[in-house]
Structures are given as structure tokens and as C-alpha cells.
Amino acid sequence: MTDSIDTTRIISSDRFELHPADETAIVRELDHYEQPQAATIEALKIVQRRYGWIPDGTIPAIARVLGIGPAAVEGVATFYSLLFRQPVGRHVILICDSSSCFLTGFDELKAALVQQLGIDYGETTQDRRFTLLPVCCLGACDGAPAMMIDDDTYGPVRPEDLDTLLEGYP
Amino acid sequence: MSQSRQRQPLTYRSRILQPESERAADTHPLTWRLRDDGETVWLDEYLRKDGYQAVRKALSEGDPQTVIATMKKANVRGRGGAGFSAGVKWSLTLKGSGHPRGYIVCNADEMEPGTFKDRLLMEQQPHLLIEGMILAAWANNSRYGYVFLRGEYVEAARSLNRAIEEARQAGWLSPDINGSGFDFDLAVHTGAGRYICGEETALINSLEGKRANPRAKPPFPGQSGAWGKPTVVNNVETLCNVPAVILHGADWYQGLSGDRSEDGGSKLYGCSGPVANPGLWELPMGTTGTEILDRAGGLRDGLRLKAWLPGGASTGFLLPEHLELPLDFDTIGKTGSRLGTGLLTVVPETTSMVSLMRNLEQFFARESCGWCTPCRDGLPWVVKLLQSLENGQGEPGDIEMLEKLAADCGPGLTFCAHAPGAAMPLASAIRYFRHEFEQGIGKPRAQAHQDPIPAGQV
Ligand SMILES: Cc1cc2nc3c(=O)[nH]c(=O)nc-3n(C[C@H](O)[C@H](O)[C@H](O)COP(=O)(O)O)c2cc1C
Ligand code: SF4
Numbered sequence: 004m005t006d007s008i009d010t011t012r013i014i015s016s017d018r019f020e021l022h023p024a025d026e027t028a029i030v031r032e033l034d035h036y037e038q039p040q041a042a043t044i045e046a047l048k049i050v051q052r053r054y055g056w057i058p059d060g061t062i063p064a065i066a067r068v069l070g071i072g073p074a075a076v077e078g079v080a081t082f083y084s085l086l087f088r089q090p091v092g093r094h095v096i097l098i099c100d101s102s103s104c105f106l107t108g109f110d111e112l113k114a115a116l117v118q119q120l121g122i123d124y125g126e127t128t129q130d131r132r133f134t135l136l137p138v139c140c141l142g143a144c145d146g147a148p149a150m151m152i153d154d155d156t157y158g159p160v161r162p163e164d165l166d167t168l169l170e171g172y173p
Numbered sequence: 174m175s176q177s178r179q180r181q182p183l184t185y186r187s188r189i190l191q192p193e194s195e196r197a198a199d200t201h202p203l204t205w206r207l208r209d210d211g212e213t214v215w216l217d218e219y220l221r222k223d224g225y226q227a228v229r230k231a232l233s234e235g236d237p238q239t240v241i242a243t244m245k246k247a248n249v250r251g252r253g254g255a256g257f258s259a260g261v262k263w264s265l266t267l268k269g270s271g272h273p274r275g276y277i278v279c280n281a282d283e284m285e286p287g288t289f290k291d292r293l294l295m296e297q298q299p300h301l302l303i304e305g306m307i308l309a310a311w312a313n314n315s316r317y318g319y320v321f322l323r324g325e326y327v328e329a330a331r332s333l334n335r336a337i338e339e340a341r342q343a344g345w346l347s348p349d350i351n352g353s354g355f356d357f358d359l360a361v362h363t364g365a366g367r368y369i370c371g372e373e374t375a376l377i378n379s380l381e382g383k384r385a386n387p388r389a390k391p392p393f394p395g396q397s398g399a400w401g402k403p404t405v406v407n408n409v410e411t412l413c414n415v416p417a418v419i420l421h422g423a424d425w426y427q428g429l430s431g432d433r434s435e436d437g438g439s440k441l442y443g444c445s446g447p448v449a450n451p452g453l454w455e456l457p458m459g460t461t462g463t464e465i466l467d468r469a470g471g472l473r474d475g476l477r478l479k480a481w482l483p484g485g486a487s488t489g490f491l492l493p494e495h496l497e498l499p500l501d502f503d504t505i506g507k508t509g510s511r512l513g514t515g516l517l518t519v520v521p522e523t524t525s526m527v528s529l530m531r532n533l534e535q536f537f538a539r540e541s542c543g544w545c546t547p548c549r550d551g552l553p554w555v556v557k558l559l560q561s562l563e564n565g566q567g568e569p570g571d572i573e574m575l576e577k578l579a580a581d582c583g584p585g586l587t588f589c590a591h592a593p594g595a596a597m598p599l600a601s602a603i604r605y606f607r608h609e610f611e612q613g614i615g616k617p618r619a620q621a622h623q624d625p626i627p628a629g630q631v
């Protein structure tokens with residue numbers, strides 16, 4: 004995720020221009036589908052990869068590329084849990100709170116994370132390093148309790164592992 | 174981020190707990206090709222291990238109806254949890270003159286709590302799924318395929334994308350598969366979270382770039398699915414069974430389960446929770462819970478078994494005495510539960526059923542798509558009541574209210590099976606462990622809950 008752009012200042016504007024590389028990537032996605040709207044989720048992900056989240060101005064910009072209304076794009080952006088309509092930290096921690104993890108130490112792991120980071124779900128550390136979110140069963144129940152940091156899946160994770168684990172994400 | 178992949182010893186790795194020596198081609202159609210070192214089986218190795226032979230056979234025989242007939246006879250029951258025969262589903266897809274060619278969609282959204290089987294198949298053996306999808310496309314006259322993959326499965330996306338490229342280069346995908354004249358290609362479509370995307374009509378809406386609310390049925394996807402075209406949705410494991418069925422025949426497949434079960438074939442069973450060796454095994458359909466729990470080394474730390482879920486959070490609880498039953502769709506169905514995904518979740522005596530139910534219902538409440546009232550408003554209420562009981566703050570009537578809320582979410586009363594999935598474990602937990610719920614009643618009736626309808630709290 005890029006931290007050189009102050010994304011919080013990109014506010015709603017119909018004149019917002021997508022990064023040319025992003026626009027190309029979105030247009031390339033259209034080949035896969037019968038209708039352009041199908042690329043909405045992928046388009047939002049492309050934008051999110053650049054800014055870390057989905058700034059307001061990108062919504063009408065994506066809508067223009069796909070030839071659909073901005074409300075349709077916003078509806079999608081606010082429905083899916085891995086699309087962030089607010090700024091997040093440089094790294095996103097997804098902790099699995101589903102049943103197998105619950106049965107094998109989720110409560111302790113979550114408490115340790117909250118204590119170590121000083122944040123709860125939906126919050127970002129002051130230094131903007133981490134955002135903490137819950138996630139459905141990560142399909143790693145034989146490695147429960149499990150969590151993801153960015154694209155990496157870990158498990159089983161014990162509270163005492165957190166120090167070294169988090170160090171890998173400056 | 175990819176560069177950080179290898180650096181942590183805690184990195185999760187998908188694995189099968191049977192060594193290669195225990196997995197043979199004629200008994201373990203899903204996993205015999207998997208390597209002991211857990212590395213992905215790429216095209217060369219897949220081809221050496223009979224890869225794409227079933228596609229070669231089906232396409233050279235020239236009649237898609239034969240594939241459907243074999244699948245019907247083999248009775249491969251849907252491994253996404255509902256157990257519907259894939260062959261029957263395929264026979265109902267609209268196809269032929271007057272119908273547009275549609276889509277084959279692999280449901281790879283795997284988010285059912287306690288389920289981790291499709292991940293293994295996709296990460297380590299992507300070509301088996303691709304081959305299964307080509308056969309499904311051939312049988313259903315589909316033009317294009319999608320693997321609808323949950324966004325968190327980054328590793329599976331990598332291996333599938335590489336395998337699709339390999340298959341395309343080698344002529345196993347469009348425009349003229351292996352010289353047969355049949356054209357078909359596929360793409361990986363990654364999701365962005367939300368359990369409801371696994372419901373097949375919500376999945377189609379999501380694929381079309383919309384919010385993942387389910388659609389009314391009928392029309393069924395096989396009649397009108399993605400972009401109004403006939404669309405076949407099948408689970409990863411279901412599709413991975415197809416190549417061996419086509420290659421070795423329906424009788425062979427039926428025989429795999431011996432006299433354990435009316436349902437043929439093998440199943441990727443698993444076990445998680447506080448057991449010594451949580452994991453996955455490919456075993457004959459109808460293997461008992463006892464054998465699976467044994468393979469998992471029993472409960473760890475001297476814990477004792479209180480209850481178990483046979484196949485994910487949306488199945489009903491069973492008791493230790495049910496472990497003797499063969500784990501197949503009909504037998505488990507008769508207990509009032511469901512086989513679901515066939516991956517067991519083990520509950521020790523030390524866990525409070527009320528707390529566990531609270532955890533499960535928080536999941537269902539959060540993941541409701543919000544379309545129907547019993548699900549959208551009922552489930553948060555369920556959570557609230559369970560929280561009260563958990564804290565010893567319940568009041569007389571709470572358990573009856575939970576039963577009523579569960580009944581309101583029963584089959585046929587809501588738009589999709591999410592709400593019934595939330596109701597089933599709750600009803601069974603109250604049925605078997607009512608005393609634990611009763612222990613949570615600490616308040617007299619007069620003192621109402623402070624906030625009985627916790628809008629937006631879960
Ligand atoms: C809320 C909900 C979530 C579901 N999630 C999945 C899933 O993640 N994977 C899956 O294969 N089926 C899932 N299903 C079942 C699908 O709707 C559908 O029955 C299945 O994909 C059909 O494939 P099969 O017949 O091969 O099992 C889910 C159903 C519901 C109601
Ligand atoms: S039952 Fe729940 S998840 Fe299914 S359509 Fe209704 S509100 Fe949505």
C-alpha cells in the first residue's frame with residue numbers, strides 16, 4: 004500500500020481522474036465479462052491497492068469508466084467487507100472470529116492484539132501502521148486460531164507470537 | 174504482500190494428513206496426486222498422473238449426454254453442503270437449440286465456519302478443478318467459466334491463475350480444446366468478503382458486480398443465471414470429483430464407499446477445534462465420526478467431548494453417541510442435522526454452549542445480507558438474548574423467545590438458506606443442552622432487558 008499520497012485529502016469531486024495505470028487495468032478486466040458492471044468489485048480493488056482505501060472521488064470516476072451510475076458503485080463499495088471506504092493503516096489485520104478459532108483461543112488472541120495495538124475492531128493505530136478487523140472463517144481451521152496480515156495467512160497464532168509476527172510489518 | 178510470504182514460520186499451510194503411500198488412484202480420486210511436500214501439482218506432473226485424460230475421453234466420445242448420464246448414475250452429491258446430485262442439476266440446465274450458451278461457475282467462496290477443504294484442492298491441485306470445469310462446461314454447453322474465489326484466498330488465486338495459463342498454453346482451454354472443436358475458457362473472479370456470496374444466487378449477483386443479495390428461485394440458475402443465461406453453480410470439491418467419474422465410470426465411483434453408505438464416492442473429511450491433530454483426510458463416503466475423531470488424535474489436553482458439528486456452523490449439533498453414524502447426507506439428515514461440508518467441529522465439555530452459540534449467531538447476524546426481517550432483525554436479537562444468558566442476566570421466557578426466533582428463520586420462511594442455517598444449530602443446542610441456557614436466567618421477569626433490539630450493534 005502506498006503512503007506517499009495523502010489520500011484523506013482526495014475528497015468527493017466529479018473531476019477526480021483515475022491513475023492512468025488503474026484505468027487501463029480496469030478496462031482490461033472488462034474482457035472477462037458480458038457486461039462492464041461486473042468489473043465493479045475488481046475496479047474498486049484496483050483503486051484500493053493504490054490508495055489503501057477507496058477515496059470518495061474514485062466512485063464517480065469508476066462509474067464513468069464502467070458506464071454505470073455512481074450509486075451502483077457506491078452500493079457495492081459499502082456492501083463488501085474487504086472494500087474500505089475509510090482510510091486504513093498500512094497493514095490490515097484480519098482476525099478470524101469464527102467457531103473453530105473461538106474454540107481454540109480466539110478470545111486470548113484478540114485480547115492480546117487489542118492490548119498490544121491499543122485499538123479495537125474498525126480502528127487504526129495512531130501511527131497508521133495497523134487496522135484491526137474481524138473476518139469470517141479463514142479456511143485455516145486446522146491452524147486455528149488464525150489471522151491474516153495483508154495477504155499473508157498465519158496459524159495457529161498464540162498471544163506470545165504476536166511480537167515477532169507484527170515486527171514483519173513496519 | 175507477496176515478498177513477505179516465506180519469512181514467518183507461523184505461515185499457514187494447507188495440508189492433507191494422509192501420506193502419499195496411503196492415497197491411491199483407484200481409492201482417492203481427489204487427493205492421490207497431492208505431494209507429501211505440499212508443493213503444487215503443476216501441468217507436467219498432472220499430465221504424468223493421468224491429467225486431462227477424462228477431458229480427452231469425454232470429448233472424443235463426442236456426446237455431452239453421456240457425461241450427464243454417467244454423473245447422474247454416479248450420484249455425485251453437491252459438496253457445497255446441500256447434497257443435490259450434480260448429474261441431476263446438469264440434466265436440468267437449459268441447453269441446445271434455442272438456448273444461449275451460458276456459464277459454469279465454481280463456488281470457491283468457502284467461508285462456512287469450520288471448513289477448509291476447497292482451499293487445499295485449489296492451492297495444491299488447480300488442474301483437477303480446471304479439468305472438472307471443462308467437463309462440466311462440455312456437459313452443459315457452457316461458453317465460459319468462472320472460479321468465484323473468496324478474496325482472502327490469495328495463494329489459491331496464484332495457483333489457479335498460473336494453472337489456467339498453463340492449460341491454455343497446452344491447448345486444454347479455448348478456442349479448440351485438444352482438437353475437438355469445443356471452445357471454452359475460464360477466469361478467476363475474486364470476491365471481496367461477505368459469507369452470503371457463497372449462496373449461489375447471491376454469488377451470481379456478486380459476479381455481475383452487484384450487492385450480494387440472493388435472487389428469488391425459480392428461475393433456477395440453470396434456467397436463468399448470470400446475465401440471464403443458463404448457469405451451473407457447483408462447489409470446488411463436487412467439480413473435482415468429475416474427472417475420475419468420467420474416466421473410471423459410475424459403478425467404480427459408487428463402489429468407493431463400499432457398504433458404508435448409499436452415497437457413493439469418497440469425501441474430503443476434516444476435523445478442527447481442540448483436537449490433537451486437526452486436519453483433512455480423503456475417506457470413503459459414510460466413514461463414521463469415530464474414525465475421523467480417532468484420526469484427529471482425539472481431544473487434546475485431556476478434554477472430553479460434549480458435542481460436535483458435522484459440517485460447519487450452519488449444521489445442527491450432534492452428541493457423542495452420534496459419532497457411530499456413517500457421515501453421509503441421508504444418515505445425518507435423519508438426526509435432524511445436516512452433513513453440510515463434512516468437516517467436523519469438536520466442542521469440549523469445558524465450553525459453554527451458550528457462549529459458543531453466541532459466537533455462531535454473531536457470525537450469522539453480521540453476515541445477513543439484510544433482505545428479510547427474521548434474518549436481519551431476528552438474528553441480532555438472538556445475539557442479544559444469548560449475551561444476556563451468557564452473563565447470567567437472562568429472564569424467564571428468553572429461551573422460548575430464542576426458540577421462536579429460530580422457528581421464524583426456518584426453511585421456506587426467508588429468501589435464502591442463510592437464516593435456516595442460523596436456526597439449525599440454535600434449535601439443536603437448546604434441544605440438547607437446555608439446562609445450560611436455563612442456568613443463564615438470573616433476572617425476574619419484571620426487569621426487562623435494557624435494550625432488546627440492538628440495532629446496528631452486531
Ligand atoms: C449462506 C450460504 C452460504 C453458502 N456458501 C457456500 C460456499 O461457500 N461454497 C459452496 O460451495 N456452497 C455454498 N453454499 C451452497 C450454494 O448455495 C450451492 O448450493 C452450492 O454452491 C451448489 O454446489 P454443489 O451442488 O456442488 O454443492 C452456501 C449456501 C448458503 C445459503
Ligand atoms: S435469509 Fe438472510 S441472508 Fe438470506 S436473503 Fe434473507 S436476509 Fe439475506
Ligand code: FES
Binds near residue numbers: 103288
Ligand atoms: S474458524 Fe477460524 S479459520 Fe476457520
